[in-house]
Amino acid sequence: MIASEQAVALMVVLPLLSALVINMAGWFDRRLCFPIALFALLGSCCSAFITVSRVIKSGVIHYRLGGWAPPMGIEYVVDHLNALVLVIIFVVSLLALLFSYKSIQVELPEKILQFYTLYLLLVAGLAGMTITGDAFNLYVLMEISALTSYALIALGDKRALVASFNYIILGTIGASLYLLGVGHLYIMTGSLNMADLQTILPALLDARAIAVAFVLVMGGVWVKMAFFPMHGWLPNAYSYAPSSTSCLVAPLMTKVSVYIMIRMMFSVFNPNYIFVYLDWGRLVVPLATVAIIFGSISALAQKDLRKMLTYIIVAEVGYMVGGAWLANVTGLTGAIYHILADAMMTLCLFMVVGAIIYKLKDSSMDSMEFIFRRMPVTSVVFVIGAFAMIGIPPTCGFFSKWYLISGAIETSQWHYIFALLFSSLVNAFVFFRLFEIGFFGKKPADGHDHHAPEIAVSEAPVTMLVPMVLTALSLIAIGIYTNEIVTVLITKTLPVGL
């Protein structure tokens, strides 16, 4: 069927064109923005699901843009790995869009038009990065998503401008390093197509320019995903952004960068080169350990809910990088599974914080006082999200940690196991402290006067509750169907020779 073949391109084209349409329609009537964005993302979401079912049924899909054959033309390649990432992108962006409907009316009433235009462009950029099979095309789409996220973050309050400026500087360094790395690859191979590069590169193992290219590409992607020494831009940028921006950006940007790292490591370079010839797993896994421990300790020290979550993201990035560099199948499975799990967990928790900000205009930890009585549904969602972050079964967080830890045991990377367990403990500590504040309030410990004030229930609006509840349910569903997800999608993507 023609429609299902074109679904591959429609995923990227629909949000891209709808961004233009929104910009024009929004001048006439601002209320048109939301429905157009909703329809575009619904269409993309359907296309993503059609594409996934096609991939599962008949294997890798190649889509030639304009009909030009691969080494010269740009092609879209959808295999099991990026089919999964595409579904994550569109499901998360659809849920975050529903969530943004109310919160954007309160936070940025006069910027609705700009917000939705940028929102769709960002989604188009992320989807394009994921789907493309061309290394240079990836750079352009990386910059599209980066530029839109700079602008989306700068829309926020108070300190968002400075945070966004720092992000611009660091993000540009990251993208430029990636571009330079691709340039080195081009000098040595004369090709920019990822599949073509993979066939040429094994013959060039000894060339020093290839090692330089690898370092530059990895460095660029690490800056983009805020891997430990380069994480400086992330906490401020994500915590001062408008809450509906951080609901979209926080779950997706880092995860898509992790996906690109995995794509570059295993579909452009090969495991033999990275783990046997260069043998850099022994350098990067300890760095991931430091990232996890640093992120967790910093999360402990925060008083603001969103700041705390952003440091947890820094730790989670360490999980995924470490898992991918463990150089075995179990670790990589854990890393890929964690892309899915972490995107949903982060979305869940950021939406909860967004709802709290919407109702209480405050994101400090004290605002959680008596939250269980004030916003019962929101707090149940928060509990599920927190359980997933800590890693309590049957939520998905448990299973990704299970895979990562068993992968680390296979290669006896004990420090990485220690870091994972440490981070789980810290998460447990942080979230149970919040539960305590939520149940009993911040009373002094003298024991008397423990009668909580009468607090009426005032929940967030339905357009916020629906995506939150759906996300929370998905956390449990992903956990229960772990086995199916791993066997149907993830094991098919594992590279040969690992």
Added chain:
Amino acid sequence: MEYILAKYNYWIYILLMMIGLYAMIAKNNLVKKVIGMSIFQTAIIVFYVSIGAKRGASIPIIAHGHGHDVIATAVSAAEYANPLPHVLMLTAIVVSVGTLGVALAVCLAIYRRYNSLEEDEILEQLR
């Protein structure tokens, strides 16, 4: 010395890149940082453009390309400069102009809010 001279295009781009990196990290003024960012991106453009060049090669336009004579239209790639890096850089220039625009817009907004473009003064107000 010969090592440096033979690969002078690489040395130029590395030098430019380091100037840009230094400005981005060490300068106190936000606009100077943006200028550094622009230099940094230009260095990479210089790198790409220089790898497409060839000594004694002509521009990659095939004269009489639509003749019917097969021999006349046969192309020997060695005679032409490589057009691909240049074409890629058209896109990269557009991207860097976009980045510059966003960065300057953010600078403008920062100036309107804090009435300063010096990083230390802004950080003082944030405290």
